[in-house]
Amino acid sequence: MSTPTTLHPAEADGRLHELTVIDVRTPGEYAGGHIPGALNVPLDALDRALPDIRTAAGRGEVLVVCASGARSENACRILAESGVHTATLAGGTGAWAAQGHDLHRPEGTTKATWGxxxxxxxxxxxxxxxxxxxxxxxxxxxxxxxxxxxxxxxxxxxxxxxxxxxxxAKLPYNRPRKADLDATLARLRNG
Incomplete structure (x- = not known):
């Protein structure tokens, strides 16, 4: 089993163009602000997404993020057990925003869900x-x-x-929109 690499926000920012970024938070948290280009694969859907994440990992490095780093570390462990090497973002999106990097929100999102x-x-x-x-x-x-x-x-x-x-995570306010997992998985498959 491989150990996940840890990238600090400044390192990840300089490499966003070459990384596949997977955000494992709930759709509500993701809608509240995510790293530009991040794909939302909630932690509870990771098993379903595994084949497509494996495909993305074959093309380049996969960076897994969450709010603080704890869920992304768990996701990295799960993926490593399946033979997929990943990196995690040190401090998660909280550290990303604290260092002045932009967070994107889906169009039409007006209210952020609590972390x-x-x-x-x-x-x-x-x-x-x-x-x-x-x-x-x-x-x-x-x-x-x-x-x-x-x-x-x-x-x-x-x-x-x-x-x-x-x-x-299963409560309605944490899922303000249905996670379009099928579209996300298609993006992972097709790069």
Whole structure:
């Protein structure tokens, strides 16, 4: 299994013309701003896209991006297990924008969706507070809700995965438009 290369935003910016950039965020996050020319293949659709990503990798280097780098590292690992060598963007689109590089939005996009990490923090914090409040006001057993969220966060950190993010990614506001995966896969196939 090959280890993914890490490209810093300045390096990637200078090489965009020679890279196939795959953004593994949700369609909502992608619509909120993505690297110019990036193709949206949500992480949960990576298996379906594997043959076409393999084709693109045969023509040149594939750069996988997300908001911060965690999901793109997971995607790179999945692709490496299938024999596809990829690179990941250090710091994701957050670092890209922080260094002054442009983010593109699809035409007609007016409102950005919160990043997945922010959505997870809001949801986890809200459920913990709810569990504590219900534990005081209704029954102490509701505190187990808070303990369950805490355990999930620890598991998320240890495994570098996030079940809550996977569930939140399926909500309608994270999919404001249907990901046109077929068109994206055709672009990957045909270069």
């Amino acid at each position: 997945m990490d922010r959505q997870v923090r809001l949801t986890a914090g809200s459920v913990v507070l709810l569990g504590l409040a219900l534990g005081e006001l209704v029954h102490p057993a509701f505190r187990l809700l808070s303990a369950g969220i805490a355990g999930g966060l620890v598991l998320s950190a240890v495994t570098n995965t996030c079940g809550m993010a996977a569930m939140l």
